[in-house]
Amino acid sequence: MIARTTAIAGIGATEFSKDSGRSELRLAVEAIRAALDDAGLRPSDVDGLCTFTMDSNSEIAVAREIGAGDLTFLSRIGYGGGAACAIVQQAVLAVGAGIADVVVCYRALNERSGRRFGQAFASPDADAGWHLPMGLATPAAQVAMVARRYLHDFGASPDDFGRVAVAARRWAATNPRAWFHGRPITLDEHRASRWIAEPLRLLDCCQESDGAVAVVVTSVERARDLARAPAVIAAAAQGSGTGQYVMTSYYRSPVAALPEMGVVARQVWAQSGRRAADVRAAVLYDHFTPYVLMQLEELGFCDRGEARHVIADGRLPVNPHGGQLGEAYIHGMNGIAEAVRQVRGTAANQVPGDGPVLVTAGTGVPTSALLLEPVDAQP
Amino acid sequence: MRAGRDPVNLPMIRNWLEAMGDTNPVYERDQVAPPAMIQVWTMRGLAPPIAGDPLGDISEKLERDGYAGVVATDSAQTYHRLLKIGEEITVRSRLESVTDPKRTALGEGRFVTTVSTWLVGGEPVGEMTFRILRYRPEAPVETEKTAKLRPVVTADNTFFWDGVAEGQLRIQRCQECGSRRHPPGPVCPACGSFRLGYDVSAGAGTIHSWVVHHHPPVPGRRGPFTVALVDVDGVRMVGEYRGPRPGIGDPVRVFFDDGLPLWRPDVPQLEPWTLEVTPTLVVSTALATRDHQNVHHDRDAAVRLGSRDIFLNILTTTGLVQRFVTDRLGHTTTVTGIRIRLGAPCHAYDTLTFTGQVLPDGVEVIGRTATGTHVSGIVAVQR
Numbered sequence: 001m002i003a004r005t006t007a008i009a010g011i012g013a014t015e016f017s018k019d020s021g022r023s024e025l026r027l028a029v030e031a032i033r034a035a036l037d038d039a040g041l042r043p044s045d046v047d048g049l050c051t052f053t054m055d056s057n058s059e060i061a062v063a064r065e066i067g068a069g070d071l072t073f074l075s076r077i078g079y080g081g082g083a084a085c086a087i088v089q090q091a092v093l094a095v096g097a098g099i100a101d102v103v104v105c106y107r108a109l110n111e112r113s114g115r116r117f118g119q120a121f122a123s124p125d126a127d128a129g130w131h132l133p134m135g136l137a138t139p140a141a142q143v144a145m146v147a148r149r150y151l152h153d154f155g156a157s158p159d160d161f162g163r164v165a166v167a168a169r170r171w172a173a174t175n176p177r178a179w180f181h182g183r184p185i186t187l188d189e190h191r192a193s194r195w196i197a198e199p200l201r202l203l204d205c206c207q208e209s210d211g212a213v214a215v216v217v218t219s220v221e222r223a224r225d226l227a228r229a230p231a232v233i234a235a236a237a238q239g240s241g242t243g244q245y246v247m248t249s250y251y252r253s254p255v256a257a258l259p260e261m262g263v264v265a266r267q268v269w270a271q272s273g274r275r276a277a278d279v280r281a282a283v284l285y286d287h288f289t290p291y292v293l294m295q296l297e298e299l300g301f302c303d304r305g306e307a308r309h310v311i312a313d314g315r316l317p318v319n320p321h322g323g324q325l326g327e328a329y330i331h332g333m334n335g336i337a338e339a340v341r342q343v344r345g346t347a348a349n350q351v352p353g354d355g356p357v358l359v360t361a362g363t364g365v366p367t368s369a370l371l372l373e374p375v376d377a378q379p
Numbered sequence: 380m381r382a383g384r385d386p387v388n389l390p391m392i393r394n395w396l397e398a399m400g401d402t403n404p405v406y407e408r409d410q411v412a413p414p415a416m417i418q419v420w421t422m423r424g425l426a427p428p429i430a431g432d433p434l435g436d437i438s439e440k441l442e443r444d445g446y447a448g449v450v451a452t453d454s455a456q457t458y459h460r461l462l463k464i465g466e467e468i469t470v471r472s473r474l475e476s477v478t479d480p481k482r483t484a485l486g487e488g489r490f491v492t493t494v495s496t497w498l499v500g501g502e503p504v505g506e507m508t509f510r511i512l513r514y515r516p517e518a519p520v521e522t523e524k525t526a527k528l529r530p531v532v533t534a535d536n537t538f539f540w541d542g543v544a545e546g547q548l549r550i551q552r553c554q555e556c557g558s559r560r561h562p563p564g565p566v567c568p569a570c571g572s573f574r575l576g577y578d579v580s581a582g583a584g585t586i587h588s589w590v591v592h593h594h595p596p597v598p599g600r601r602g603p604f605t606v607a608l609v610d611v612d613g614v615r616m617v618g619e620y621r622g623p624r625p626g627i628g629d630p631v632r633v634f635f636d637d638g639l640p641l642w643r644p645d646v647p648q649l650e651p652w653t654l655e656v657t658p659t660l661v662v663s664t665a666l667a668t669r670d671h672q673n674v675h676h677d678r679d680a681a682v683r684l685g686s687r688d689i690f691l692n693i694l695t696t697t698g699l700v701q702r703f704v705t706d707r708l709g710h711t712t713t714v715t716g717i718r719i720r721l722g723a724p725c726h727a728y729d730t731l732t733f734t735g736q737v738l739p740d741g742v743e744v745i746g747r748t749a750t751g752t753h754v755s756g757i758v759a760v761q762r
Binding site for chain 1: 527528529530531532533535536560561587588589590591592593594595596597598600603604606608614615616617618619627639
């Protein structure tokens, strides 16, 4: 039983920049200390740590630096940004099983000033060996292959991708935390931005960022007594699809779909007793614009091929912080923090209401999602 | 407006054909000039520059500004009709554009584009858009050698890469239930059998999706390049695609290059032509095209200017492209346009290999040396 047993009691982050000037370990510590302060907890309260397999900061180094004591739960999840909500699920499971009481989930990266994920790297991975040597060597190019097929299958146009970017930058423009605060874009600017991997342009790709985000998970019961109103975890799900590859699931049909997000969606609605129509705001992983459209379809906000209309008419607030296109690319973790703020009612672009807030993790890979809601909400 | 030195004449035509090694008898039989010779009639040869020539003026100015290097990059010629022996040719040229300084592989440079029209009397008989790069020669930047990303060969896929080495496209097939799959693995996901073999594919597929990679650079490759996801024999595979802009559903065929399977449009291919580029070829063709730039006949001068040796001039490359197409499609084929882009220079002692394929809108020709692509382009023909 996962639904409504645990809550996010605290969130913390560093500033989001292009060059933090600090080590990733220090960023992690800063974000975790901020999250514990936010929750009204001390480092000595922490007994569990979870992060991404890609994170360079070992749990034990983090524990030493923040001044935590004994740990009873240490866990990591793979598949890049797909881990974001899954590490929170790890925390939920640990707390639910009584293994740990206060689990901190963190991600710290100097992704712009250090290793840039958008570049082409050699990989010893056998799966990668069917793509990288053929020249399909960057995440943008790997997504572009799916994006081209999406346009073809559904008669969509690159402008439909552009509208995702324009919407994200409009939200970011009024979010002081966002890198692109005060800098909205027009559809014409999207059309004029340079090709990265046709049919994707520069403005279809999220930014590159330095920064860290941490969230604190504990039981709803304990969270009630802490400093902040709990963001109750109504659902926490992970999923991988049939024929899954990392960014290159081209060998199943249809190509222009994200069945792993469908796996996640079914669990989210089943765990929470909610449905897509209940969602007040959706924080969808947006490393590349086409996957925002495909997620809306997999999550049940619209039929397949119809997501462009959801974006165009603005019926559902998507990424009110500006997303990774507008706020920062912290591998999806800044989206979780935004979902918590929306639940608390403290977001820069607050969406009114008390309905649940959905947040998803990286797409094109095994992925995950959370549904958060205020304490004592009635489904 | 400038007149050619001589009218279209048989001696120059014969010299040109001889230098190119072009044995097409049609020109002499019909008393016409090879289309690709059009620029030759109005080449200035050794004549001194004339004052007030817009092209000369800009060239001089750029040279004074330090853009001492010059290299032709693009030539797009259209031939409205064949030129007859005895016809007097004039040329009208104008400067179309000079770009702002750009970073190029050779150094900071500016592209100069000119447009020329050839006339007989008042009748336009041919046109050309010609682009050169004027650059400040600089020592090549020491860059880290970026090795091409290589396949990851494992016990589960050795058969595939062995096949590529032998020029075969092998698709894994379960010997128990007959299911095909790609990428291959150690076990059949359909029936669980470890008894796996492969079929040799005929290599005919269709494009399922495709991307054009522009940025960032991929090690060992020069962008933009196209990568396709291909449906073939009931499986899909990813490979570089070489050819004109594709579309989803287009038929493609596999070929092999540098240890990888690649895809090209499934259209008739011209039999490749391999040419040993001797100094004699470089010099005789330069003179037959009335191009007396020293880099095409004087090895010392070429080396002094940073080249490895003397190299082919663009008029010759154009002529060789025409020869390749008419030799392969038949001598009665009339060439109505040659649009080419120049890449790596073709030096004396290089081996130049032409390949070509017949596309709906012309014949695509690529000429490669060991260094890279010397020329690529489209030849428009009437058959």
